[in-house]
Amino acid sequence: xxxxxSLTISxxxxxxxxxxxxxxxxxxxxxxxxSSSAKTCSGNSRGTSMKFMVCFDGTNTSKAAxxxxxxxxxxxxxxxxxxxxxxxxxxxxxxKIQQMESDLDQAKKECRKDGISCESHLLIRGLSAGExxxxxxxxxxxxxxxxxxxxxxxxxxxxxxxxxQYVILNAGCPVTTIK
Numbered sequence: 001x002x003x004x005x006s007l008t009i010s011x012x013x014x015x016x017x018x019x020x021x022x023x024x025x026x027x028x029x030x031x032x033x034x035s036s037s038a039k040t041c042s043g044n045s046r047g048t049s050m051k052f053m054v055c056f057d058g059t060n061t062s063k064a065a066x067x068x069x070x071x072x073x074x075x076x077x078x079x080x081x082x083x084x085x086x087x088x089x090x091x092x093x094x095x096k097i098q099q100m101e102s103d104l105d106q107a108k109k110e111c112r113k114d115g116i117s118c119e120s121h122l123l124i125r126g127l128s129a130g131e132x133x134x135x136x137x138x139x140x141x142x143x144x145x146x147x148x149x150x151x152x153x154x155x156x157x158x159x160x161x162x163x164x165q166y167v168i169l170n171a172g173c174p175v176t177t178i179k
Contacts, residue, residue, distance in 0.1 A: 050078035053142040055133050055167060056120075057084060058103040061148025065178045066107050069146040070116055079117045081140060082107050085132035089124040097122070130166025138172060145175045 054069045056062045066082060073080045084100050086093065104120035111118035123132045137145060149164045168175050 055147040065146040085123040085129040129163040
């Protein structure tokens with residue numbers, strides 16, 4: 001059973017400003033970049049500070065997701081968890097693992113420099129990225145998920161799958177996507 005009565009999906013431009021009453025765009029910004037109204041949680045069922053999770057893969061869209069999540073975390077005084085998932089951790093994957101750990105550490109340092117409580121996690125549990133991220137979000141009682149998206153053809157989604165699509169459809173909390 002989900003903690004939320006409905007799923008909120010928002011796509012927000014990284015240059016939007018976040019305030020306690022919602023999302024504000026610079027005057028020159030095209031407001032159509034907001035694909036649905038950005039709703040935020042006024043609290044959570046735990047009675048503790050909020051937890052936001054960023055799904056991270058080192059791409060520019062995931063870095064933009066970290067940037068936006070930092071704004072939310074500062075506004076709502078939330079804890080930020082930056083999470084990456086890899087299917088396996090074999091010897092052949094060592095360089096990828098080291099690069100991901102380095103990218104996660106860099107993102108965590110940037111958050112902490114801005115005074116945000118932040119943790120980073122690299123998950124290597126044999127699950128697909130989508131399954132791993134959703135399971136982690138449930139275990140950690142995440143209040144909102146941020147994930148970067150990119151355009152892919154229907155064929156690419158069919159063949160390779162879509163982590164973002166899986167997260168959006170299976171999350172037990174609001175999901176904000178960043179292009």
